Amino acid sequence: NAGVMQNPRHLVRRRGQEARLRCSPMKGHSHVYWYRQLPEEGLKFMVYLQKENIIDESGMPKERFSAEFPKEGPSILRIQQVVRGDSAAYFCASSPASGQPSYNEQFFGPGTRLTVL
């Protein structure tokens, strides 16, 4: 299965703990995007990364949130000192490099559902 993989699927944290969400893009894709979805709402863009580069983080909260996409390994979305308002579904998507067919099409993983107690 060459789809976008995310883990864990469910994550429970207490207030003040750290949450780490992982995403492996589809094979052959070099662009990764993170989105957040609250219940009954659409997805909201957070950050767009290429290998070792953050391209657009205009949707990321200024504090406690960070993302990386290292040369080797999955992309990581890190939330420090979680609060109840961070509870949401976090989705990762990937797309091919620019210039390739379907460059503008983003394919989503199954998501990580974060619950902050």
Added chain:
Amino acid sequence: GQQLNQSPQSMFIQEGEDVSMNCTSSSIFNTWLWYKQEPGEGPVLLIALYKAGELTSNGRLTAQFGITRKDSFLNISASIPSDVGIYFCAGQPVKAAGNKLTFGGGTRVLVKP
């Protein structure tokens, strides 16, 4: 930021019916994408549209990129029970940096009791 207004917010379908939903924006979009999301899963790409006026089909689904580049619609013909789910439009605004998608609020498709 850009907003996509998607309507209706929810609809009931009866097997065999044709249904339609649409998305509008005050901004011009380069790309329109339609996704379906089922409970506990991520959105699945149904149709991608790249040119104003483009009409594209995927099985019983048909979507169009509006001429003004500010709207798109999705039709489902001869609906079946497995069409139930939430359908999202998403677009890439002309002035957006990078490839970020702006999502509509979704249309929840339910089966008539």
